[in-house]
Amino acid sequence: MKKFIFNNETEGIYPLTLQITDYIKNIAKHLIDDDVSFRIRTILIELLTNSLKHHNDHVTQIEVSLKNNKLYLKKLDKGNPLQIKTTHDLLKWPLPAGTPAKSEIAVYGDDFGTLKGRLKNSNKLEFYTEDVNLQYVDREVINGLNEHYGLMIITRASDVFKYEYKPGTGANNFTSIIQLGN
Amino acid sequence: MILQTSPLNNALVATVQIKEGNMALADEFKTELLTLIDNGNQYIIINFEHVIYVDSSFLGALVSALKHAMNKGADIAVVGLNKDIKSLFQLVRLDKVFKIYTSAQQALNGA
Incomplete structure (x- = not known):
């Protein structure tokens, strides 16, 4: 499992999205086609955007893990609950x-x-x-x-x-x- | 200004000047679009050729502007979508709502 920290600034969304996507491509290269790559980028952009809306000045952590050919993208923060x-x-x-x-x-x-x-x-x-x-x-x-x-x-x-x-x-x-x- | 406009026959081409269509700019984008509609432009072609991605806030602003346009008897088309943005439109079914063309000229011919 790899952790990434989001600084909850708009300018950080796209660079972090690309950084995480590149990491996933490295650990699961043969499993990531264009469609999956698009889905990963889209999910990350929206998870990070969701944090910007609700973070309450807390940092946000993105955890990436791969188990049994399943990719887990987890966002953790201590902002306002859903x-x-x-x-x-x-x-x-x-x-x-x-x-x-x-x-x-x-x-x-x-x-x-x-x-x-x-x-x-x-x-x-x-x-x-x-x-x-x-x-x-x-x-x-x-x-x-x-x-x-x-x-x-x-x-x-x-x-x-x-x-x-x-x-x-x-x-x-x-x-x-x-x-x-x- | 997010949108740079230029007339094209009976249409107005509004080119999005930013690279990232995100939450921070969605309200401004919406306000500028609504102003163009309120100014009487009947057919607005929004050109996304410089944009890398759009997020849900930006899509929401676009939908809001389309509703406003329809209620004013105007219409909106989008052009210059990259592969990710086009896929995003398909994901939320907005490809069935917006007229999507490759170029402004094509949008003009399809109007």
Whole structure:
């Protein structure tokens, strides 16, 4: 496992993204094609951008590891915990004890699809998308378009994308997993 | 200024002058685009040829501007996308929303 530190400055996003991507290409050269490389860059840019929004002056750590042909990109920080405003509630982590596991929440969406989260317990959430193969785009569809893409982008670019809040330390962990090869 | 504009027949080409389309510049990008729309430009061709990447904030600004344009009877096309930006549009299905062309001239012909 290799750790990288993000200084939470906008100017650092792209250089660090390239640095980490180069590292991954070195450790898994034969498993990284153009598509995977794009997915890695995209996930890193959005993870780092997410930190800029919520970091609260704390540093952000990116951990990269490779196990059984699975690439793990983990972002750890002690900024503001995840908050999701659903249609009915504002969910703040950690969720109240007793939150039913396996509950599903709609994070945001539009006519092209919805970003959803599956609660594993009061501290863990796994993101997934439900997509719609829309055939016709009209003005109404465009007016209803979502304008928040960060978590959606990471979810679609990942094979697994999950969030965990660590109550003991107040740390936020976002983990993206990409299956490399077969 | 993020956008440098020049007329092309009945369109306005707005070339993005920055290399990184990120959160720090998304609001300014959106404000400049909305101003171009409010100034009565009916067809704005946004040229991304100098841009290395865009993030979710920048995409959000672009979508917001498209909504504003449609409600004003105007339209937006994008050109000069590199491979990563084009893939990002596809990832979030914005390739089905925006008119995407290789060049401004092609966007003009497709209008």
